[in-house]
Amino acid sequence: MTTDRKKFIVSHAPYWHxxxxxxxxxxxxxxxxxxxxxxxxxxxxxxxxxxxxxSISTAMLWELLMNKIMKHPFSIGxxxxxxxxxxxGMMVPASLPWWVVITGTFVAVVIGKxxxxxxxxxxxxxxxxxxxxxxxxxxxxxxxxxxxxHYNFDFVTIYPLVALKYFGVSAISDYSVADLLMGKQxxxxxxxxxxxxxxxxxxxxIRRIIRWEISVSFLAGIILTAAIFNISNPEQYANPIFHLxxxxxxxxxxxxxxxxxxxxxxxxxxxxxxxxxxxLTVVIRNIGTYVDxxxxxxxxxxxxxxxxxxxxxxxxxxxx
Amino acid sequence: MTPKKELQVAFRLALxxxxxxxxxxxxxxxxQPEEPVRIMFHNPGGKVLFDHNMHTDASGYGISCxxxxxxxxxxxxxxxxxxxxHSPTDDITVTSQTCLECHDEDEVDGSDAxxxxxxxxxxxxxxxxxYGKGPSSSDDACKQCHIM
Numbered sequence: 001m002t003t004d005r006k007k008f009i010v011s012h013a014p015y016w017h018x019x020x021x022x023x024x025x026x027x028x029x030x031x032x033x034x035x036x037x038x039x040x041x042x043x044x045x046x047x048x049x050x051x052x053x054x055s056i057s058t059a060m061l062w063e064l065l066m067n068k069i070m071k072h073p074f075s076i077g078x079x080x081x082x083x084x085x086x087x088x089g090m091m092v093p094a095s096l097p098w099w100v101v102i103t104g105t106f107v108a109v110v111i112g113k114x115x116x117x118x119x120x121x122x123x124x125x126x127x128x129x130x131x132x133x134x135x136x137x138x139x140x141x142x143x144x145x146x147x148x149x150h151y152n153f154d155f156v157t158i159y160p161l162v163a164l165k166y167f168g169v170s171a172i173s174d175y176s177v178a179d180l181l182m183g184k185q186x187x188x189x190x191x192x193x194x195x196x197x198x199x200x201x202x203x204x205x206i207r208r209i210i211r212w213e214i215s216v217s218f219l220a221g222i223i224l225t226a227a228i229f230n231i232s233n234p235e236q237y238a239n240p241i242f243h244l245x246x247x248x249x250x251x252x253x254x255x256x257x258x259x260x261x262x263x264x265x266x267x268x269x270x271x272x273x274x275x276x277x278x279x280l281t282v283v284i285r286n287i288g289t290y291v292d293x294x295x296x297x298x299x300x301x302x303x304x305x306x307x308x309x310x311x312x313x314x315x316x317x318x319x320x
Numbered sequence: 321m322t323p324k325k326e327l328q329v330a331f332r333l334a335l336x337x338x339x340x341x342x343x344x345x346x347x348x349x350x351x352q353p354e355e356p357v358r359i360m361f362h363n364p365g366g367k368v369l370f371d372h373n374m375h376t377d378a379s380g381y382g383i384s385c386x387x388x389x390x391x392x393x394x395x396x397x398x399x400x401x402x403x404x405x406h407s408p409t410d411d412i413t414v415t416s417q418t419c420l421e422c423h424d425e426d427e428v429d430g431s432d433a434x435x436x437x438x439x440x441x442x443x444x445x446x447x448x449x450x451y452g453k454g455p456s457s458s459d460d461a462c463k464q465c466h467i468m
Contacts, residue, residue, distance in 0.1 A: 023326050046348025054341030060334035076334065077326035095350045098341075140362075145369050149358040150350055152373060157358060166467040 022119065025209050025260075026079025030086055032203045033255065035196030037090065040189035044094035044151065048189045051096050052089040059085025059105040066114045080119050084108050087127045087255055090190025091248065093147035100141050104130045124302040125259045128295050135295070144186050155184035160246040161291040164238050172238055180245035191251040201254030210258035213270040218253045219244065221278020229286050237286055248294035249281070256294070262302040265315045269308040277301045363408070363437065366466030381453065388443060392422075406436040 040048045063081040067074050076082070088104050096104075111133075112126030113119065135142045144159040151157070156174045163171040175185065183193030191197070204210040222243050229237035243249060248256070257263060257277050264270050277297045284293025309315040321329070355376070361368040374380035375388075389399035404418045419428040444465070448454045455464035 023321065046344055047350050050341055050344035050348055052341075053337040053344060057334045057336075057338035057341055060330060061338065064334070074327055076330040077323055079326075079330065082330070082333065098345050143360075145358075146360040146362075146367070149356070149360055149369075150352055152353075152357045157371070158369060162467065166463070 022078040028209045032200035036190040036193045039183045039193035048094040055089035056085035062109040091188040095147045197250035214274040215253045217271045217274025218278045221275040225279045225282035247292035252294040264308045366468045405433040
């Protein structure tokens with residue numbers, strides 16, 4: 001008891017601010033996303049720039065508009081809405097029409113964040129709320145095979161997870177690990193370049209912007225579950241490496257599951273959260289209806305996040 | 321950076337990116353190439369992704385245009401897309417309108433252009449069986465092309 005008390009002894013003022021701020025975190029996340037985005041811009045050209053520019057700017061403008069309507073101080077200076085717009089742009093195909101981008105950032109910022117009470121109060125990752133709502137509403141625009149039919153590449157031009165789900169494990173032999181790592185697969189503008197996303201993720205972990213426990217346990221959950229499926233029936237289920245390098249896995253592990261407000265704060269809870277996300281991702285991919293499971297897996301883990309935060313020691317400052 | 325400065329940076333970023341986004345959408349629409357690369361056929365049986373490039377390119381199947389596009393017979397540069405004549409439904413009204421671009425009304429008969437699904441099934445199956453490549457007419461033939 002005495003030892004516990006000592007932990008909470010706070011010294012007198014004046015205090016020295018350590019210099020960290022929300023904006024610093026936001027701009028670091030944006031910086032970490034640059035390699036993956038550059039690959040998207042190289043592959044898809046002008047249309048990718050259109051989507052990214054419009055999604056970042058409209059996400060910020062939606063927040064600005066809501067600040068104005070709600071008579072709150074302008075909050076776009078913290079860069080959080082810019083990050084939301086950026087991640088949305090990274091997850092969608094380059095051919096996404098402008099009105100879907102604007103609707104998407106509206107759902108993310110207004111419904112996914114502002115309605116919940118703004119930054120720090122959102123129960124779900126705003127971008128995942130938006131992607132899930134839009135995928136259900138306008139599936140064709142989020143079907144990468146349909147959306148990218150006009151692009152001619154020198155690699156296999158069928159979404160890897162579609163090939164796996166509908167044409168079986170034999171079809172995935174066309175994808176090499178090197179190709180998948182180098183972004184030679186179709187998908188979202190900034191979610192296919194494996195090496196870029198890993199570098200960005202490591203940068204964020206080193207700068208302590210994200211917690212490694214979540215990313216590592218998420219990836220471990222995917223590897224373990226995919227390995228169990230694969231060992232039980234290698235003719236029906238793909239190997240763990242394929243699951244690791246396709247779909248939204250890497251962007252999910254480093255940029256989505258790690259969002260501050262919708263993820264737990266203590267080590268044990270973070271590991272359960274990450275593992276659960278990874279396990280659900282592969283379960284949805286292997287025996288579910290959807291080709292990718294990352295979006296719904298993380299949303300489901302966001303849902304039980306308040307429960308995980310109750311695991312002792314209870315998270316300080318969280319009201320759930 | 322002070323909060324005021326951060327806000328100024330954010331205002332500028334939002335404004336610049338919005339202008340860039342609007343201009344980019346106007347300047348860089350997704351270009352539809354003259355000859356299709358891939359075509360997604362949406363249909364009740366499950367969508368089919370047809371790789372047009374793979375069928376025509378020498379590194380793929382390398383088949384001739386005239387193997388599929390048979391109209392007009394004498395001019396390869398003026399070949400029509402399948403959907404111009406073969407209607408997705410039994411209703412041939414659309415077909416007739418397309419035909420009338422070149423033909424007089426008394427020249428055409430809707431029955432000349434059968435329903436799209438029938439011609440595709442016939443053409444795809446026959447050709448793949450003949451060449452012994454790609455999807456084959458086996459028990460699970462549907463699933464080799466159609467995905468839900």
